[in-house]
Amino acid sequence: MENPICLPGQRLSICDNVYTCGQGTYQRQGYIYSMLAGTVDLVDRNGVKVIEVHSTGEQTVISTQGDIVTAQVYIITQQFAKCYIKCIGSTVLRSPYRGLIRRENIRATEKDKTEVFKSLRPGDIVLARVLPMTEAHSYQLSTAENELGVVIAHSEHGYPMVPVSWTEMQCPKTLVKEPRKVAKIIPENIDTGGIVVDS
């Protein structure tokens, strides 16, 4: 790779209409400086050259409001489900963050009739959206969208279940159906207007 190495605090370029700061850089007194030790990348976005620095190690990301996260449920109560956030978008986190899905944030419709144990179970992998932060100790999550909810779940006998509707999943071995708030997964490579696989 030809990308040059840069060090924290190193001046990379002048900051003007052509060059702007990207990830891993900051601006001070009209110049762009590096914040990380890594390699410099020049990304062209609509004629503006964005200077980015990528460190050689793993990247730390912090989820913000509106991000889609992958989380694993570990405790359910009548009011909420607690989960560990494992990935933000497509980035895997170094250490899991704690998240909380409240009962009223599980479904978009019939919110007051929702029951946590009929929607989520410990061990389930869910896709969820991050809600605005109100408390410091955990992230509030929501699965109240068609595309959000349980994506991987195991039946009581430990087999991975397949979704049969948006509220139920079935075990392929024992054929037992279990209630879940199932996410509608849209494959990335499908044409728009194509047939939706499940639901």
Add this chain to the structure above:
Amino acid sequence: MSRNRELISKIGLRLDGRRPDELRRIRCKMGVFSQPDGSAYIEQGLTKVLAAVYGPHQVRSRQKAQHDACIINTQFSMAVFSTNERKKRPRGDRKSTEMSMHLQQALLSVIETDLYPWSQIDVYVEVLHADGGIYPACVNAATLAVIDAGIPIKEYVCACTASLGNNEVPMLDVSHQEEILGGPTLTVAALPMSGKIVLMEMSQRFHLDHLPKVLNKALEGCKDVKAILDEAVKNHVSEIGSATGWANTTS
């Protein structure tokens, strides 16, 4: 103190054979541990320091959490075998607590804390062998460990000590021997690129007239340290990068 005058000999050498403006040998290594997110080891003369950085991760205590910045938690400790006499407590005494706070101040000035709201960064520093200039070695080790962890910093924070020998000549990087023979020690932590001073501390006193030249000497020392750290980081980055095939570089 009469011995104060003998810190620099007639031919201009110090007790350990250095010239007044020479640093002790600095050797450093980044990424010495695999468990923490970042780690570093530094040797300044005989002073040996290990640093480890964890995070940014979710805050442990929710009272401390800040909505617009991460908190930096530092812990300084000295191994019980690091000094002449065995220490009773490796950490938690007044001196260690003070060191932790000074270290936290130095790091707060460079780490881009506002990028990680509701988060926490832990920095642990362990002195394995104390031979003068403990605080500078800790700051330098912590800087390397933070860089190794990939935490964004505005620039390096480097620290150095300076003293006054023979009541007139400024000396750089004071060793333990020179410290106990008397002679005031000025500890400076600075951002060498922008020339800002983050922390300045003086043990004993000397005439105010001498302060500018001693301070300048210490700042020069910080710049020298920065050049050495720069080289180490550069080597580390190219080593890691070529080993992983520059995996993270494509955007």
